[in-house]
Structures are given as structure tokens and as C-alpha cells.
Amino acid sequence: MNTTSRAQRPRRLPPEERERTIVEGAVALAREQGLEALTVRAVAARVGVTPALVAHYRPVMDEFVADVFGEIVAAERDEVLGDVEVTGDLRENLQRLIETLLDDSRDDAAIVWAQSWSLGARNEALGRRVRAEMDLWQSGLEDVIRRASHGTVDPEPAAWLLLALVDGMSAHSLVKWAPRDRSELARRTLSAVLA
The missing domain is CATH 1.10.357.10 (Tetracycline Repressor, domain 2)
Incomplete structure (x- = not known):
């Protein structure tokens, strides 16, 4: 029996829902820590996704x-x-x-x-x-x-x-x-x- 655990991947969401989740996470982060806290990595950590996914939805x-x-x-x-x-x-x-x-x-x-x-x-x-x-x-x-x-x-x-x-x-x-x-x-x- 293999008991090796894998990190859970984020649940697949429709694109509109994923983008809304990213924006909501960024808004919550900015409310708590200010606009200066908004980085791709910080938003990704807040939302529980990879930085690449945040950059995909919000490239600029x-x-x-x-x-x-x-x-x-x-x-x-x-x-x-x-x-x-x-x-x-x-x-x-x-x-x-x-x-x-x-x-x-x-x-x-x-x-x-x-x-x-x-x-x-x-x-x-x-x-x-x-x-x-x-x-x-x-x-x-x-x-x-x-x-x-x-x-x-x-x-x-x-x-x-x-x-x-x-x-x-x-x-x-x-x-x-x-x-x-x-x-x-x-x-x-x-x-x-x-x-």
C-alpha cells in the first residue's frame, strides 16, 4: 500500500470563477496590508494557487x-x-x-x-x-x-x-x-x- 501523500492541487474552476477568486484574494490582501503587498507571489499564496496561474489571469x-x-x-x-x-x-x-x-x-x-x-x-x-x-x-x-x-x-x-x-x-x-x-x-x- 502506497501512503505517499501528494500536495493537493487547486480545484479546477471555470476561468471566470478562478479570475474572480484571484481578484477577491488580492482585494482582501490589499485591505489587510495595503497595495504595496500586492505581488504575484503574495496573491498566489493568499488564494492557494501557483504564481504562474495569477500571472496567467493578470499578466500586467x-x-x-x-x-x-x-x-x-x-x-x-x-x-x-x-x-x-x-x-x-x-x-x-x-x-x-x-x-x-x-x-x-x-x-x-x-x-x-x-x-x-x-x-x-x-x-x-x-x-x-x-x-x-x-x-x-x-x-x-x-x-x-x-x-x-x-x-x-x-x-x-x-x-x-x-x-x-x-x-x-x-x-x-x-x-x-x-x-x-x-x-x-x-x-x-x-x-x-x-x-
Whole structure:
């Protein structure tokens, strides 16, 4: 009786399912360790396949990193802006939105954003995707401001200022340099933006 054990090979999946598994593994890895952790070997180890299989499905790593970034931030944008109910006071609507974005539970997305700005300077595919996602955030926030303000606030500059606030405070929090009460700072800044 032969008791020699062989390493189990990954289960054969249809191509679409295999690719989705690879992307989901890369997204989970990036959420845990950031975009810098995305290598062919690291993704393969995460998914339990060979590096050659990852390279087969995603042959250009710069584009793959851009796609993973896009998956993460699009999901966040859809969740946050999709939950905005424009009711009542503009300030209350925006305060809720900003507090949601500044919540500590979103540090995984904050790290991905911070790294994307740095890595996107040398990875053109990522840089293009970052610019596109930033435009989508800006236009989405501009739309919220427009609907909630009923013409009392110029939505374009207000959206840019609020995004700068969120981006800056999120980056600061990653290195544990932030005001003790980020919500209070956000309220005061929001008042200044809407004045």
C-alpha cells in the first residue's frame, strides 16, 4: 500500500470563477496590508494557487493593482454615497457623511488611498484609476451638496474642500496624528465651508 501523500492541487474552476477568486484574494490582501503587498507571489499564496496561474489571469501587475484599488474604493463610494438620504439640513447630511468616512473602521480604505497617491506617481495605470475615482467621489459629493443645499451653496468648491478635509484627516489618523475629537474638527470645518 502506497501512503505517499501528494500536495493537493487547486480545484479546477471555470476561468471566470478562478479570475474572480484571484481578484477577491488580492482585494482582501490589499485591505489587510495595503497595495504595496500586492505581488504575484503574495496573491498566489493568499488564494492557494501557483504564481504562474495569477500571472496567467493578470499578466500586467500595474494594471492588476489599479483594478484592485478600483474594487476597494468603488465599493466604499457606493456604500457611503448610496446610503446618503438627502433630508433636512445640509449641514446634518454632510456631517453624517464625513463622520462615516472618518470612522476608524475605514482605515483599510484610508491606507489604500494613501498608498495609491504615492504608487500612482510611477504606476500610470494606477494613476489613471486614482484620478477617475477621485473625480467620481468629487462629483458624487457635489451632487449630494447640490440636492441638499437647494442652491444656497456652490457645490463644486464645497465638495473639493470637504474631500480635502476627509483625505487629510484620514492620512493623519494612519500615523496616529489627529485631533482627539475628529468629529468636532469636522463640524467646525464644515461650518466654515458652508458659511
